[in-house]
Amino acid sequence: MKINNKKILLSGVAPTGNLTIGNYIGALKNWSQMQAHYDCLFIVVDMHSITVRQDPSTLRERSISFAAQYLASGIDPEQSIIFIQSNVPAHAELAWILNCFTNVGELNRMTQFKDKARKYSSNVNAGLYVYPVLMAADILLYQANIVPIGDDQRQHLELTRNIASRFNNLYGKVFQIPEAYISRAGARIMSLLNPERKMDKSDLNSNNYIALLDEPSVVLKKIRQAVTDSGREIKANKTKLGISNLLTIYSCLSGIPIAKLEEQFKDENYAGFKKELAELIIETLRPIQNRYKKLIGDKEYILTILKQGAEKASERAERTLKEVRERIGFVPLITKIQ
Ligand code: ATP
Ligand code: LTN
Numbered sequence: 385m386k387i388n389n390k391k392i393l394l395s396g397v398a399p400t401g402n403l404t405i406g407n408y409i410g411a412l413k414n415w416s417q418m419q420a421h422y423d424c425l426f427i428v429v430d431m432h433s434i435t436v437r438q439d440p441s442t443l444r445e446r447s448i449s450f451a452a453q454y455l456a457s458g459i460d461p462e463q464s465i466i467f468i469q470s471n472v473p474a475h476a477e478l479a480w481i482l483n484c485f486t487n488v489g490e491l492n493r494m495t496q497f498k499d500k501a502r503k504y505s506s507n508v509n510a511g512l513y514v515y516p517v518l519m520a521a522d523i524l525l526y527q528a529n530i531v532p533i534g535d536d537q538r539q540h541l542e543l544t545r546n547i548a549s550r551f552n553n554l555y556g557k558v559f560q561i562p563e564a565y566i567s568r569a570g571a572r573i574m575s576l577l578n579p580e581r582k583m584d585k586s587d588l589n590s591n592n593y594i595a596l597l598d599e600p601s602v603v604l605k606k607i608r609q610a611v612t613d614s615g616r617e618i619k620a621n622k623t624k625l626g627i628s629n630l631l632t633i634y635s636c637l638s639g640i641p642i643a644k645l646e647e648q649f650k651d652e653n654y655a656g657f658k659k660e661l662a663e664l665i666i667e668t669l670r671p672i673q674n675r676y677k678k679l680i681g682d683k684e685y686i687l688t689i690l691k692q693g694a695e696k697a698s699e700r701a702e703r704t705l706k707e708v709r710e711r712i713g714f715v716p717l718i719t720k721i722q
Pocket of ligand 2: 394395396397398429432518519522523531532533534537540
């Protein structure tokens with residue numbers, strides 16, 4: 385189902401918390417660069433968000449805000465399909481079917497489930513458990529070839545491939561087997577105060593991340609507070625996670641390799657380096673924030689883009705679903721029974 389001979393690329397982010405510079409480096413920045421080369425679908429996966437309790441009006445606002453941040457980060461609706469997952473009910477339908485082709489043993493091995501079950505121990509719901517199957521449905525519905533993800537999603541993509549192969553082995557080739565795309569540099573930006581943990585947009589302590597919409601003064605303050613290690617050298621080192629993480633952020637945003645940065649900052653102290661890093665982040669975020677402000681002031685426009693996106697996505701999803709329903713033996717809606 386390749387269009388214009390371009391491979392199909394699909395990715396998504398759940399609207400929880402605040403999009404961070406980790407999401408930008410690990411996802412949004414790559415997406416906008418890949419748009420010209422692939423036939424792309426970018427999803428605000430709100431159905432994934434409700435695996436954790438959400439306030440309804442916040443979820444609705446945040447889903448629209450995330451879509452606007454995708455657009456502000458460079459996703460072009462003329463080139464790519466951008467939409468909200470729950471606007472295309474085919475995701476839920478395929479997820480149910482795929483649940484029946486997923487073993488509980490496989491789900492029990494998912495490390496993100498174990499982490500989230502620990503973190504949200506008062507609400508370990510079945511949705512949280514089958515979350516990876518919904519993700520598989522997102523991907524397989526659109527016959528995606530390439531799925532850009534962060535390091536933490538590797539296991540979910542492997543599961544998607546296994547489910548797809550299992551289904552294809554039983555019913556003939558219905559699904560494209562997708563490949564993960566994990567950009568090496570910046571695949572895992574770490575938390576600012578806790579650099580042994582991933583920077584996480586749902587972190588309760590906002591000082592652990594730089595949000596895409598943080599004001600310059602906030603960026604400056606958070607970078608100034610970021611944990612660095614004992615010593616004073618600006619050098620990446622496996623035992624110096626704090627400074628290594630800041631160097632990674634600098635490198636990803638500037639395109640300058642870490643080795644060159646170490647050379648460039650060899651006579652600088654931590655405070656001087658942090659000041660330059662904060663300026664680089666502020667300058668990177670400025671045009672994104674300006675575009676965001678304009679977009680969010682015109683909700684009608686965003687909703688129109690999302691409506692068009694959902695329509696295009698539904699058309700494609702329906703093609704796959706029709707095939708799936710047929711192969712597994714569901715009765716077609718309109719049929720001539722003789
Ligand atoms: P949550 O805890 O709310 O699930 P998250 O920050 O882990 O939030 P996801 O929605 O899981 O974000 O991820 C969205 C995309 O951003 C994925 O491709 C993910 O791998 C990438 N991503 C998330 N955090 C980082 C990070 N710290 N560094 C690099 N990429 C990241
Ligand atoms: N689970 C993913 C978000 C996600 C996704 C997808 C990513 C949901 N569906 C489909 C790529 C393709 C995460 O990053 N937490």
